[in-house]
Amino acid sequence: MSSAQSLIGSGSADIVAGRPASVAHLFLDRVAATPNGEAYRYPAPVDEHAADGAPGAEQWRSVTWAQTAEQVYAVAAGLLELGIAPEDRVALMSSTRLEWIVADMGNMCAGAATTAIYPSTNADETAYILSDSGSRALFVENPAQLAKVVGELGQLPELRTAVLFDGEVPQETGSLTVLTFDELKRRGAEYLAGHPDTIEKAVAALDKEQLATLIYTSGTTGRPKGVRLVHDCWAYQGRAQEQSGLLRGDDVQFMWLPLSHVFGKSLICGQIATGHVMAVDGRVDRIIHNLPVVRPTMMASAPRIFEKVYNGIAGKARAEGGAKYKIFMWAARTAREYAKATQASRAASGHDAAPLGLRVQHAIADKLVYGKIRAAFGGRMRGSVSGSAALAPEIGYFFAGIGVPVLEGYGLTESSAGICVNHAEDVRIGSVGTMLPGSEVRIAEDGEILLRGPGVMRGYHNLPEKTAEVLEADGWFHTEDIGELTADGFLKITDRKKDLFKTSGGKYVAPSEVEGKFKAICPFVSNILVIGNGRNYCTALIGLDEAVIMPWAVEHGLAGRSYAEVTADPSVLALIDGFVRTLNGDLQRWQTIKKFHLLPRDLDIEHGELTPSLKIKRPVVEKVYAEAVTAMYAGANEA
Structure with a gap:
């Protein structure tokens, strides 16, 4: 295959090469290493009878790795008790919440493969995904979501069991056996009491090429395709994110992204590898409220969120008018100029530097404007990873200049999310960063970006012809994106090949x-x-x-x-x-x-x-x- 440019990710390749067979292995190792360390935080209602309680009030609670493992093992054992076999598909249709993570990890520890479905997916497409995947069981958020499935059971002969996170089991469930999440965990705990080493044996039996997840593509041009991601894809993501320094053990990450999307799912793998704390709440309307409470050091998002935040700040300043609007516009311009100057200096010399006059203006703007914006993000954000679409460079320069750098990255469902990313210590606005350790990128003669590495899918489910169109025998994946590599290894995306x-x-x-x-x-x-x-x-x-x-x-x-x-x-x-x-x-x-x-x-x-x-x-x-x-x-x- 001819190419104009090619690059392989650098780093301690032996660490990536020596990864275990699955994230389930990483999870067991994490629990053994830091059983009493905080793993997750989640919002829960405050008891209205408590001294500080009020109807509708919430507070953040936390669970340790050992407490998380207790739930995960019970779910895994419950699935095994139901007769779920290795690589059987178990679907998950829910908003982002702690139960999603527990159920997904339970699936993997049992050897099952998760079929991820967005809760916003309509009944017809939900039935298509469940049917195409051959899912035998389903975790579902509530009775309203379950109703979408019950109405389509005629198309789903293999689906036998559903498990509800919230609510009571409805009277009409057709041919489905429906359990509550607590019931499944209780049955699993009882099973474990008589078979205490069940989970360790199930995890030990996992093969790295065994199917772990089916995530269906967005379907921008037709029916979604099921992307086959094996256990090795996720183990690689965990180790690569850890090794690259993208995630650190002392991070507090705020997770609100949909976990049905490959981006959110991959960050769970990195979190397990590093062992940092993750605060989980998928309610988008609570993001602004949660940030100063959680005070994250790391958050992942889509560009639209940063665009909305910037537009909101600019709109508020415009509404206030007069001097405040002029100050904001000056501060925004200064932030961009400062970010551009320091980025150019870093690329040229490896050091952040800006002209003295610009540094003085930046310091003044920081006291007047930037500090307040950083406080709204919790005051500790060292970086916010952005993916799924392009970020407008001027928006990127603004946030970098105020001290909340947006770390734009690149990946696809077919590459188990991120395959390259910017890092907080070397952000290049306008690029999607450098390759993760162990992955390769190549720019073909026509400008198409080709990828190869452990995170790349093993094919589309039941679609060998579609697989052959994009995945070559030697492992190179055709992204249909157009891009270029800089001399120092940063990838830039020009456009979607099919959108040109x-x-x-x-x-x-x-x-x-x-x-x-x-x-x-x-x-x-x-x-x-x-x-x-x-x-x-x-x-x-x-x-x-x-x-x-x-x-x-x-x-x-x-x-x-x-x-x-x-x-x-x-x-x-x-x-x-x-x-x-x-x-x-x-x-x-x-x-x-x-x-x-x-x-x-x-x-x-x-x-x-x-x-x-x-x-x-x-x-x-x-x-x-x-x-x-x-x-x-x-x-x-x-x-």
Whole structure:
């Protein structure tokens, strides 16, 4: 295979090479090494009869590694008692919570393979995943989620048992045997009482190439494909994250990402390897409240969160107006300039340095603005890993400059998440970092990024032809992403190969590049989709951030209007048009946005326009808003 560039991750390869067969092995080792160390924190209701109790109040509780193991072993034994055999698929459909981790680790310790399903997945697609995977059992969050499955049992002859995390077993469960989570653990504990070495034997029997997880791709262009990830993939992730220094034993990580997504799942492996504390709460609406309480040193997120945080801060400053807005804009500009200067210095000399005048301005801005923002993140954040989509560079420079560096990384479901990442001590905005130890990257002649390493999938479930299209016999995986390697080994992503389009004038456009630039300059945007394939100019569908545009609307005489009415108002169109004109001034002529359409509602998962990991389903959006797209090109003859 020809290539323009190639690189293998560096580090103590012997540590990665000497990894155990599975994360279950790592888990048993962790429990033996630090049984009384704190493993997890989770929110729980406060007893309303307690002195400080009040209805609805919560407090964070914690469990040690030994206490976690007691639950995990009981779950594993309960599954074995139910007749679950090695590599039998056991599905998990729940929001992010401690029980998800316990159930998943119980699956792996029993030798079963977890089929991960987002709780937002509709009944039809849930049934498809359960059927395609051949899942025999299912952990499900509550009776409402269970109802989606019960209604589709005619398509699921292999599914026999369901286990509820919350709520009581409903009366109508069809052919399913339904247990509560506590019942399963009780049965498992009773089984262990008579077979005390069951879990150790089951883990010892695990083979590194044994199926551990089926995670279904987002399905942006069709039915999702089941990605086969074996035990070795997860053991590698755990050791590589530990060895690279991405995660440390003294970290406190806040986990709110969906654990059904490969990103969240992989970070659990790193946490087990390092033994650090993880605070778990998947409620997105509690993130801002939880951060100053948890005070994490590390958090993983998607770019959309940082964009929303920045837009929220900028919007609040704009609403306050006057001197406060001017101070924020100056501080934001200073943060970016400082981050750019120190990054350039680090790349050139290995040391962070900035001109004296910029350092003085940065110190003043830190006291006036940055310190307050860091406090909102808990005051201890050494880095926040970002993945699943590109982060606008100007957003990255802002957060790096204020002292909350966003550590952009890169990976896919097919590579068991991260295969390269930036590190807090050497962040390169605009790149996705360097390779994890033991993994390789190669840039093909056409610019496509190829990956190889222990974390790469073993194929798509029941789809040998699809597997052959992307996975070569020598282990190289075709990502369909376009990128380049810098001289010092940092990977940059240019675009999705299949998203690149050519205008009728023969010019190639990378839509994510244009979209990222717009997000960096327009604080009101939530989602943007650039269109232009085979057309003679580019257009855009734009969804606005309701939390930012609605306060602006009130201040500008649009109080009482709905979101749809606000986005159709001429003043809002003029506002966004100003940002589009600014964007166009920084683009090549063929990239410029000639026309745009403001959506009457933002894109969302419920309407099938976003994947659960918040990626835009481009074909779906273009189909939903086909009339608007047609109107933007009606009578077009502009070159």
